[in-house]
Amino acid sequence: GCSVALQGETALVGTIWHDVGANANQGAAYVFSLLDDGSPLTVASSTPAPNAGGWNREAVSITLSASDAGSGVSSTQYRLAGAPHWTTYTAPFAVSKQGLSTYEYRSTDKAGNVEAIKTLKVRIDSTYPLTKALGNVTVTRGRRATLCLRVDDSVAPQATVTVKIYRRGVLKKTLKLGLRATKRKVKYTGYICQLPRGTYTWKVYATDLAGNSAKSPGQKVLKVK
Ligand SMILES: [Ca+2]
Ligand SMILES: [Ca+2]
The missing domain is CATH 2.70.50.30 (Coagulation Factor XIII, subunit A, domain 1)
Incomplete structure (x- = not known):
């Protein structure tokens, strides 16, 4: 037998012809399971973008963009750092809390690979000194x-x-x-x-x-x- 490693989004169905005793050319169909051992990649961005020092003067909207080269993204999650539960990301969310807020986020692909947790720091200061x-x-x-x-x-x-x-x-x-x-x-x-x-x-x-x-x-x- 042989094994084939494939990375990709397209399912592959193969038909292999081989001899079985006297019945030559008997067909057998094989479905190959696609290999996906790569984690998804999630990128966080803030709108408006922070200044060079990482600060915003007003509330920001956070967008999480996930991609996966193999089976595709199943879900993206986020939470305030240290919070017990994850929230499933469905749309950009607003942050308006004054001072530093630290968020964690990650995605999971359809093969069950979970991305290592990433961190996003949001710093908002709307007051003048x-x-x-x-x-x-x-x-x-x-x-x-x-x-x-x-x-x-x-x-x-x-x-x-x-x-x-x-x-x-x-x-x-x-x-x-x-x-x-x-x-x-x-x-x-x-x-x-x-x-x-x-x-x-x-x-x-x-x-x-x-x-x-x-x-x-x-x-x-x-x-x-
Ligand atoms: Ca993957
Ligand atoms: Ca201030």
């Missing part, structure tokens, strides 16, 4: 100023912070503080002040990881003497 300047500052020209500030955000653990210094509404200096942890005081001492003597206003701007910017920057007075 709040900024505070924590005190008026006095600095001698040519010396370091100490600027104390704070950024609060209900979701984002970090925000990109910028301080802008104005005189009578005219921007005189921009200080880029980069990514800073939210919900804690920031004491910035990196600015050597070369502004002319006088009274200024310093304002704190922040943009969270999803791209939401503070609406009304916190501000205090800066005196250069």
Whole structure:
């Protein structure tokens, strides 16, 4: 006898003619079972797509697309990571929870091969940060100023912070503080002040990881003497 390994979606029915005793050319039909030992492949995508840091500013729709080179996809399932039960995927589903949601998903083919579980992380932040300047500052020209500030955000653990210094509404200096942890005081001492003597206003701007910017920057007075 012989065995034949086939991968494919098309059933194969063969007719093999062979001699059986005196009755030459007696026919016998054989049905070959198709071999499928490959798992399906599922790809998850978010609409709208997240930004480069993996964040969305609004609810997203999750699409699971499955394919199988052998017997074909039987079902696709998903669940929140750690949840006891799988949900059968039938159509794109919405995620609107603020913060991080981790989903697991997988597909099964018609031969019973189960795909290894994959993970999808969805990060949503729809709120803008709040900024505070924590005190008026006095600095001698040519010396370091100490600027104390704070950024609060209900979701984002970090925000990109910028301080802008104005005189009578005219921007005189921009200080880029980069990514800073939210919900804690920031004491910035990196600015050597070369502004002319006088009274200024310093304002704190922040943009969270999803791209939401503070609406009304916190501000205090800066005196250069
Ligand atoms: Ca397969
Ligand atoms: Ca936020």
